[in-house]
Amino acid sequence: EHAKIAFDVLVDLDVGDRRTGILPGEPAVELAKAIGKHARLHVRGVQAYAGFASHVVGFEERQKTSREAMSKAVETAERLAKAGFDAAIVSGGSTGTYNIDSGLRGVTELQVGSYVFMDVDYRRIGGKSGAVYTDFQPSLSVLATVVSTTHADRVTIDAGTKAIDTTTSHRPEVKGRGDLVYSRGGDEFGFLAGSPLPRIGERVELFVPHCDPSVNLYDRIYALRGEKVESVWPIAARRESQS
C-alpha cells in the first residue's frame, strides 16, 4: 500500500536566469499537464525567482527588468488557470525588487530574505531616490582582529576566504571606517589599507559583500542589541546547499 500523501507543487519557471526551471508559456503548461497525471501531485502555481533582476543598478532599470521577468510568470499562471489548474500562487521577487514586484497584479509571494541582513552588493544597487539603497539597514557583520602591523601601508586581519565570501565584485566594508579599504590576503587573512590604520589587536566589524554565502561559512550568528548578546542563532540550513 502507498502512503496517502499528496503534494502541492509549483512549476519552476526560467524567466531569464537561465539557471533552473522550464520556459514560461506553453512549455510550462505542458509540464503542468504531465504533473497533473500524477494523482498525488497538485499544481498550485508558479515560482519564478529572477536573480538577474535583483541586482540591476538603478531603480528605473531594475523596475523594467523585474517587471518584464515577473510578467512572464503572471502570464504563465493565467495560462495554467485557463487550462484548468488551481494556479493561485505566483512566487518571485527579491530584496532588490520588493517595492517593484509587490505592485504587480497577480504576484502573491515575495522571496525576500537578504533585507534582514543587507550587504554591500545590495547597498550599491541604488534606491528609489538615491545612489545608495537605504530601505533596509545593514545588520550582519563579521568580527575580525588585527593580527599584524609590520608594514606602514596596511594591516593584516584574520578574515580571509574562509571568513567572508568575496566572489562578488564588491569588497567588505569596515563598519564606521569608510576610510579603510579591504583587500584579500588568502584563506585566513585580509588586508586593510587607509589612514589612520587600526592598531594590533584592535577589532573591526566587516559588512560582507554578499550575505548568503558568507552566512554559509558559519555555524551560528550572535544576535546583539547594542553591545549585549541577546541570542545565539544556529545556522541550521548551512549544510543544505546541495540536493
Added chain:
Amino acid sequence: EHAKIAFDVLVDLDVGDRRTGILPGEPAVELAKAIGKHARLHVRGVQAYAGFASHVVGFEERQKTSREAMSKAVETAERLAKAGFDAAIVSGGSTGTYNIDSGLRGVTELQVGSYVFMDVDYRRIGGKSGAVYTDFQPSLSVLATVVSTTHADRVTIDAGTKAIDTTTSHRPEVKGRGDLVYSRGGDEFGFLAGSPLPRIGERVELFVPHCDPSVNLYDRIYALRGEKVESVWPIAARRESQS
C-alpha cells in the same frame, strides 16, 4: 601561584608575503630578545610560510622565488643562534615547493598539506619537467548533480558559491570530462558547457580550484577506496579560521 607551564615559540617571519610576521634579520632578533625576557617563553626557531612562492608557475621561477624567501629564514635562524638562542627549527615550504625547500640546508620542517588533496591551482603551477604538476594526484572532489537541462548550450548543477570556493583564477574541473567547462551560477548553482552535456540527474565530480577554502565549506569528508566509502572524516578545524 602561577601554573608552571612553559611554551616553546617560533618567531613568525615575513619573508615576502607581507601578511604576518616580523621582518627577517635584525628586527626578528630584537623580537626574540623581547620574547627571551619572559621566563616561560623559549624561542626555538622561525616559521616562514611563503604563500607567494607556492603558486609561482614554472619550476625554475618557483625555485628562484622560494630559495630567496627561505634563505631569509635560514639566515635569521643563524643570527638567532649567534645571539644565543636555541634556534634549531626553520619551518616553511609548501606543497608547491616541497622538492625545492627540502634541498635547502637549514630548513627542518615543510608545511605541506594540499598534496593530500591537490587542486586545480596546484596542477597548473607546472612540475619539474612538465606543464602539469603531477607529483601528487587529485583526491578531493565535490559531488554535484545536474538539476536543470532547459537550455541546449549548458546544464545547471547544484554546486555554486556555497559548495566550491571560486576566488582563484581557475575554475573547477569535471573529473573524467575535460571537455566540460564550469562557470558560476550563484550561491547554489553552477553551469557546465561542452559536448556531450550530462543528462538531468547525472552526477559529476568536480576537482576544486583551491582545496583549503573548499574543505572549509563542509562538515565531513567521505573517504572512498574505489566505490566503497571506507571512512567518514569530520572536519574538526572548520570553524577555527579566526582567532
